[in-house]
Amino acid sequence: MASWLPETLFEIVGQGPAPSKDYYQLLVTRSQVIFRWWKISLRSEHRTTKPGETKETHEDFLENSQLQGKFDFLERLSDSLLLIIISYLDLEDIARLSQTSRRFAKLCTSDELWEPIVQSACDHITPDMRALAQDMGWRQMFFTNKLQLQRHLRKRKHRQGSQRSSQL
Structure with missing residues (x-):
């Protein structure tokens, strides 16, 4: 069956927090989640470190206990996309969501x-x-x-x- 979804659903690339120069990529495709990292360091013990990659199905990724609590997927979504998602909620659920964080409070009360x-x-x-x-x-x-x-x-x-x- 053909899908209306593009092959790449989400991609974010970033650098680790200072003073790190390590690079990371999270790529979500229709069939899997791919996490890649490149360690950049002047230290001799890291000079031979090769880039790494982990590929998992969506189900395996969500069940991976090492990743639980490390990624806040909602935080990574843009405000405009979150507003679209929130607009499908019942008023009662919007009120509850507004109590979860400052960001959601701002979005849930926005014009x-x-x-x-x-x-x-x-x-x-x-x-x-x-x-x-x-x-x-x-x-x-x-x-x-x-x-x-x-x-x-x-x-x-x-x-x-x-x-x-x-x-x-």
Whole structure:
């Protein structure tokens, strides 16, 4: 069966933390996980060290006890990709996820996540509602009841009207 996925699903290359000059590569393909390393050192005991490589199936990689706890795969994903993943969660799960780390708290309360949630929950978003959301935040707007939103919109219009009249 043909796959829509490319052969290489994920690749990251990096250098070890200073003062190391060692290089690492993690490559995830459709069928396996490949970890490669190159030890770069001026020390005589490391001069003969050859590059290393470990290849494992996805299942074997996830069951490898030596790797457990050493890789935080979610930390390596970009914010934009994590936001896409988070958008599929239930609201209850988003709330729980926001409590796990500062990064997830920031993502789970971001306007980038909540704007599409509000748009999917509302039939129509007026320009005034959009402006209010920019002021108060899309998440706050989602959890504010309709009566409070109407009151906020009236206050905002009143402030804008009084600002315009004072400018004249």
